[in-house]
Structure formats: C-alpha cells, structure tokens
Amino acid sequence: MSATTFAPTAFAPTAEAESAVDQRLFRDVMGHLPTGVAAVTGIETETGKPAGMIVGTFQSLSLAPALVTFSVDRSSTSWPRIRTSGRFSISVLAEHQTDVCRALSRKGDDKFAGVDWVPSPENAAPHFRGAAAWLDCETVQELDGGDHVIVVGRVLYMEAGSTEPLVFHRGRLGGYRAPAAA
Ligand SMILES: Cc1cc2nc3c(=O)[nH]c(=O)nc-3n(C[C@H](O)[C@H](O)[C@H](O)COP(=O)(O)O)c2cc1C
Known part of the structure; x- marks a missing residue:
C-alpha cells in the first residue's frame, strides 16, 4: 500500500443534501443500533x-x-x-x-501506557488478552465513505475467545444480555 492511498476521492455532497439531514438526529437514530467494540491496532513502520x-x-x-471492514474518521x-x-x-x-x-x-501518543497487550501472531501488533475474538488482516482497499474512509481487510489469522462482548448502545458501553428463555 502506498502512503497516498489514504486520501481517496473526496465525497462531495451537494449543500442541499448536506442540510437535509440533521447530524445530531442522525447520530441519535443510529445510536439505537447496538454495535460491538473493536480495538484496531498496528505497529507504525517508522517508529516501531x-x-x-x-x-x-x-x-x-x-x-x-x-x-x-470498518470505517475511519x-x-x-x-x-x-x-x-x-x-x-x-x-481485538473484539x-x-x-x-x-x-x-x-x-482518547487522543494522544501514550494510549498504550499502562495497558497490557501481547504481540499478534501475524504482525506483532497489540492483541488484548481476554478479548472475545482476535483477527490479523492485511489492508486491501480504502474506499471513500464521506467524512470517513472505509477500510477493507483480508483475514490472515483469527481466533475466538470465550468472553462476553462489550456492546455500545445509545452512547453507552454495556454488556450483551441474552433474551429470557421462552
Ligand atoms: C464505542 C466507540 C466506537 C467508535 N467508533 C469509531 C469508528 O467506527 N470510527 C472512527 O473513526 N472512530 C471511532 N471511535 C473514535 C475513536 O476510537 C477515537 O476516539 C479516535 O480514533 C481517537 O483519535 P485518533 O485516531 O486521532 O487517535 C469510536 C469510539 C468509541 C468509544
């Protein structure tokens, strides 16, 4: 991957299309969709x-x-x-x-201070012990996604753990609750 491919053609919605959607409402509405929480990690080539x-x-x-796939602001x-x-x-x-x-x-260079991690099998990037699942991937494409970039990765290694996942829903972190048995 060359350094220049991180800037795919900018998505340029018309002013009309941009103002048609209330951004806070969009965020609130989409917040009702529960998602998993994944740590994406890598080893920076220049600094190691x-x-x-x-x-x-x-x-x-x-x-x-x-x-x-995942999207990056x-x-x-x-x-x-x-x-x-x-x-x-x-790490899921x-x-x-x-x-x-x-x-x-959080923003900053010291994100890993005090955080326990182990090197992943394929690229030595941080994996977190006790996670629900782990994957190592190679980046195959970065696509335009408006103010985000859609990253596509090919899976090289994967492993599942046995812990319950962290869930993000309506702006809050929580756990998965299995439905009550009928
Ligand atoms: C639950 C949760 C989900 C997030 N999802 C995304 C996401 O899908 N894409 C993204 O770019 N940032 C997402 N973020 C924000 C980033 O993790 C993080 O705040 C940001 O990358 C930090 O800035 P930096 O990339 O400059 O270090 C999420 C944050 C949280 C807490």
Missing part, C-alpha cells in the same frame, strides 16, 4: 511503536475471500500510523475491557 484506536464499525464483509491521527505496515490487528473487546476502550479512544 504500537498505534491503536476503537471502532464500532467493525464487521465481516465477505466469506470467500474472508474480508472484514478522516480526522483520525491513529489510522495513518496503523496503516503504515499494510497490516492491522483486531469483552464486556470487562472498558479500560482498553477508554485508553484507545
């Missing part, structure tokens, strides 16, 4: 240091080939560092990992 961020947009895209400072090696790692966070979520979702 770990970089990471939290996404609620991680999901599977294709079975054959095995592809996954164009203002992210972590993704340009994660993407330098052309590979990234995912467990219910008890709100501390990892908080550490990786």
